[in-house]
Amino acid sequence: VPERRIAVIDLGSNSFRLVVFSASPELWHRTDELYEAVRIGEGAGEEGELRKRPMARALSTLELFAHFCRARGLGEDDVRPVATSAIRDAPNRAAFLERAEDALGMPIEVLSAEEEARYGFLAAVNSTTLTDGVVLDLGGGSLQLVAAEDREERHVGSWPLGAVRTTERFLADGEPAGKKQLKALRAHVLDALSSADWLEGSGERLVGLGGTVRNLAVAAQLEAGLPSTGVQGFALTREALDDLVARLAALPAAERADVPGIKAARGDLILAGAATIQAVLDAVGADAIEVTEAGLREGVFFEEHLAPGGTLGDVRAASVLNLFARYPVDPGHTRHVATLALQMYDDLAEARLLEPDPVERELLWAAAMLHDIGMTVDYDDHHKHSRYLILNAGLPGFSQREAAIVAQIARYHRKGRPGLGPFSALGRKGDRELVARCSAVLRLAEHLERSRDQQVRAARVELHEGDAMLRLEGGDVDLARSAAERQTDLFERAFDAPLRIEGG
């Protein structure tokens, strides 16, 4: 498959990054990243004038990036250099840009606040299931909010409420923060947002981008005892956020990074950022902020890769197929296992052995598509390796709870007694049973396809006097039947009905 490489160069206020994506229609992923903590805005002060030393750091970084692009054969058509607020707002930006473009050997696009917000929006709609709601992007300088309706951008606002500014204004002393201080900060944010009357009726869903959001999510995950496999799709609830704010506020700024998960480099700004998010949750009327790891750079990439429009048709399906395409497993077998599993699921619903649920059905499909990817790591324990690969690559579009369920179903496709494992803390009522049902169906489908040759064309489930009957249709199904007959126990436990297999 011929892959196109697309590099995005992000000249941000804190850091410059060069990110390389490799993309073919069915597969894309980040394949390289250069990061430099340039701090171009250092010492810029109120007027925003770029200073000599930060500019020198910026230029030598851009030389490194140029060198990298040449070495990797990335030409002007493959590279999208974009600059954001620190450069946009600098009175001496023209002089800087001339030298910067010289160092980089390519033109640099200075994004307007609206364009910047749009890329955040594209990142959010292509990595979550957001259709109606608000996208928050909180940086050091500004807070940007975009309201989406039916996956289209409807309203955009940008406020000078970044964590650097709110910290300077409300928490500058670095002491433990009192309730009054935090209340004043939130009131200030809410007051600023009051002009955006579109926030209130915007669907009560809030998706968050940016380092502050991600770092708060890591801390909340640790607090909940969850495995650290990234924060994609994690829902940071108002309750967990309030708890974090209380713990951070009780500490002086210098000690806030002692809260497990909080990065040392963010210790000084994290509290103001967290309080700002509290205020936005109030303004939107949401009870959680859904975290995505995607951001500006992914937004630019999606625009390049998914032109025109820059949005995926079905984010969840695209995520599953993207991960599936990354590993050289047997596609004929995998797709057929998914087909058989969904057939059985639909028949079980028809026979009232389960309550049909389109989300559950989609989780089953995802697990079926990904059940064997771990074979690349090692044949032994490949079900466990599949879980590892799913969790660590992440499944944008699925909540973390859903991704964990997909990973657990894949984990139990061969053996073991299904459960939520290390993800119990994410589970809702009924999730254990959901995993048990889907694992039972997937395990049967896997064993019907044990010889990997699609001999079983159809697997139909019916109910006869309280017994489930699985009827196999196809060519030579004898051996599939004998393989599946030894795997009925999970099914019988999950559906509380004896299972007989017929056909052949």
Place this chain on the structure above:
Amino acid sequence: VPERRIAVIDLGSNSFRLVVFSASPELWHRTDELYEAVRIGEGAGEEGELRKRPMARALSTLELFAHFCRARGLGEDDVRPVATSAIRDAPNRAAFLERAEDALGMPIEVLSAEEEARYGFLAAVNSTTLTDGVVLDLGGGSLQLVAAEDREERHVGSWPLGAVRTTERFLADGEPAGKKQLKALRAHVLDALSSADWLEGSGERLVGLGGTVRNLAVAAQLEAGLPSTGVQGFALTREALDDLVARLAALPAAERADVPGIKAARGDLILAGAATIQAVLDAVGADAIEVTEAGLREGVFFEEHLAPGGTLGDVRAASVLNLFARYPVDPGHTRHVATLALQMYDDLAEARLLEPDPVERELLWAAAMLHDIGMTVDYDDHHKHSRYLILNAGLPGFSQREAAIVAQIARYHRKGRPGLGPFSALGRKGDRELVARCSAVLRLAEHLERSRDQQVRAARVELHEGDAMLRLEGGDVDLARSAAERQTDLFERAFDAPLRIEGG
């Protein structure tokens, strides 16, 4: 790369297995496995006559295997069906084999005891660094020992000392075992082995194959608090084995699987097997048994794949290159990082900043070759994913301690403070410093190759008045130097010398 698929069908006493290997000259791995607990020897008694019901199970299993081979396009030239002792020793084997070959649609090779031992030997020499020593293969029926000299098979012995037989003779009552009972068992084994005078002078190294050995290793790993990433290369010491025997002996047979790690299906036989291994350690004069996960099936595969002779030239290099070839990472970059790392290592030895050690040098090379394989999982945390992939695939030829060191060096190639992490229990004196040295060198090499275009042709280290000088040679090395200059701290700590970088 055109891959050849080779299937080995192992008609063993306890189970039948079909294992598929995919192989090209530089890459091989197991890609599928069918397992059936046929227990062909069930009820065979003293005379070894195969009974009707086990034979029926065997035939239907062989039909499944035949079906699988047809479905997967595996013809007679690709499949090696081999039968071992239960079938070999059965008086009615001819009648069974006729029907079995009919069911499978291919001829079945009945291995002699010597041939069986030879395949175990091939598995051992191709998955460990054994040059001189003894290979033990302990099954249910027999114990087989092969003495190797300079990686050649020199002596072979087979004794009816399998765990089923020794259990029946010495531990049949299933009660907690007394010291006398175990002593008698060991004396019986030693007595039987006394005819094999070649055991004593055979190099004092013992490599073990088979389920009993692997299961004891899992229990010892758990006891030592080690991560459960397989037992390849694990050294089960005499001390740890003695401890396990004491714990197992204190329990009735029915409760021995309560010892963490001991499989339920082995609880009844594990103690006799463990005591037998104690006796073999005595006979050989070894203080540990080195565990390999390879066995008969791998031996047959190696004979097919590595003809003539069936032995790898350099097991450790082959393991590293095999794992490297499995992941689509940038080979030019990887190999050049390895070259630069070894150059610096050799110069550091020359400058007496380290004590040269060919093993340490090889571990550094292995880590350099594998440092980026985790990128396939996800770019984020790819150093941690590299560790996961190395540990879970295993590195045959390296001890588990060495494989853990390789994984830890790869883990620290980008960031973090190097250490042994979860493998401290495997570490020897000086291992922490070894990991620190190699991580420092690898991190420098990685950053000299930060633009991935091999501009730095050579990196030479010299000592000038107590300072280390790193001189870069090549084309445009300015940017490599600036990248490396920010990574000198690890080096300066590891070698206790300031580092200056020159060139360009």
